Amino acid sequence: MCNLKFYFFIFCVILNFYHNGAARSGRRDKMADIEQQSKERQEEPKQSYKVLVTHPEVPKEALDLLSQVTEVIVCESLPPNRTEILEKAKGVHAFLWGSHEPLNDQVLKAAGPQLKAITTMSAGIDYVDVELLKSHKIPLGHTPIVLSAAVADLAMGLMLAAARRLQEGRRKIETSTWENYHINWMWGQDIRNATVGFYGFGNIGQTIAQRLQGFDIAGILYTTRHAIGEDKEKQFNAKKVPFTELVEKSDIIFIAAPLTPETQGAFNSTAFQQMKPTAVLVNIARGPIVNQKDLYTALKTQQIFAAGIDVVDSEPLPADDPLLTLPNIVITPHIGSATKRTRTDMAIVAAHNILRGLAGEPMFSPAY
């Protein structure tokens, strides 16, 4: 079905991409490779594979790609409806999983034994029963890297909004308590000379670190399972440290780690007690990495200065959640990757994951 030499070349390009972690130029290369692949595919014969796209708003570019060589079935319900997904799953060969619905045994059983490939349209795969898929030898793709720039942009916004009290400032205006006759009114935290901590320092974390280079920060501390390598440590002026040192020494902390049993609840009352009272916490990863009750207490009692979070535990956050009563938190509704270009790129990567999975080849962005 496919030109093996071509795929070998693409595979080497991707490996190189991941190893270099090049965010901006890498992203361009990746999308150029994908466009080239798409042209090749138009010449391939249509197969009898069925692909279920579980979300009606998956960008057309991905559906067009899949339709070239497969029969595409698209779920219609919004928000995605599990009953519809399970009904339409029967007999499909692949899933383009467009929401954060649990992807588990129930789904595999609904599809049947012919299922050959699954991809998410997200970087995080915490809602997938990965061990189950592995045990069934079903390849899983996901869509990291292409969203790093958009997520990093939002992270910068949250950092600045929390450190400089933007939300609180707006409330001051709305309540006619604009009191800038005080010299010490609405003082925030400087980014300049800050020690910036990263809990998780993969592609998204490093893309944030690139953006921070214009802010004259003092340096970076990071806590990850694996060191990032000497070259990168030098490039970012970064040092790997244990978690306790990270929370004790950082002025600003970005959470940019996947949600796993190890990371769940890592930011709890113990961690908040160890943080500086001037610290700013930014979470663009997953809500449950932070114990939300403990975060509320830490912000309310000013154990830490402020937080900027794009993710909560659980989503959607109810309008009467106590966090929303606090002046020192900025919350956005999980919109890290929400730009037209990024979501389209994610969908295209997801489509290529499926096409390669169905061809029995390594996925474009394999999750394992």
Ligand code: DGY
């Ligand atoms: C991701 O890709 O994991 C983002 O959180 C958006 O879903």
